Amino acid sequence: MIVGLTQIRGVGYMFANTILNVLKINHNQRIGHLSPEQVNSIESIIKNPSASNFPSWFLNRRKDVETGEDKHLLTSDIAFTVRNDVEREKTSGSWRGYRHMFGLKVRGQRTRCTGRKGGAVGVAKGGRVMPTREGAAGAEGAAGAEGAPAAGAEGAPAAGAEGAPAAGAEGAAKTKESSGKKEAPAADKKK
Numbered sequence: 001m002i003v004g005l006t007q008i009r010g011v012g013y014m015f016a017n018t019i020l021n022v023l024k025i026n027h028n029q030r031i032g033h034l035s036p037e038q039v040n041s042i043e044s045i046i047k048n049p050s051a052s053n054f055p056s057w058f059l060n061r062r063k064d065v066e067t068g069e070d071k072h073l074l075t076s077d078i079a080f081t082v083r084n085d086v087e088r089e090k091t092s093g094s095w096r097g098y099r100h101m102f103g104l105k106v107r108g109q110r111t112r113c114t115g116r117k118g119g120a121v122g123v124a125k126g127g128r129v130m131p132t133r134e135g136a137a138g139a140e141g142a143a144g145a146e147g148a149p150a151a152g153a154e155g156a157p158a159a160g161a162e163g164a165p166a167a168g169a170e171g172a173a174k175t176k177e178s179s180g181k182k183e184a185p186a187a188d189k190k191k
Contacts (some may be wrong), residue, residue: 001020001027001028002016002027008076009078010072010074010075010077011075012059015058019046022045022054023041023042045076047074051069056070058072060072060073065088083102164190
């Protein structure tokens with residue numbers, strides 16, 4: 001019985017337990033074995049719990065803004081009422097309304113590290129910078145070419161390496177520069 005009643009939106013475990021205690025219905029009884037009178041009495045209590053001497057603190061809508069009375073909302077009335085409350089706060093320009101408008105936490109929680117939208121918390125790492133070559137100025141003058149490093153310099157293939165002569169390496173370097181692609185820097189090997 002308790003599990004079956006809690007399937008109704010707006011009826012929790014304690015509320016269902018109190019309904020069964022007030023009506024003196026067995027908690028372990030199956031719902032299909034209820035008499036029509038018991039079903040009607042359960043319905044009447046769920047619709048109007050304040051009529052059957054339920055304490056006001058048990059209800060989920062106390063001191064309603066429009067009417068000022070204690071109510072217990074069920075099913076789609078809950079979502080409808082909450083939506084109306086949020087819209088009323090937004091239009092009145094209250095602090096809670098502003099927090100709702102900007103999607104921030106409303107009930108005074110901390111927001112320094114939680115409640116962030118998207119991405120991980122931390123500092124983003126910047127792009128890699130190409131290191132400057134120390135011997136690049138002297139090597140350029142010796143090679144006689146502007147954009148190509150001298151043979152034997154870091155990252156430049158030596159003459160005859162990989163089947164390409166030194167002149168072919170200069171042309172390859174110029175085509176790489178013109179294509180706009182950046183190469184990753186060569187890692188220094190320690191021996």
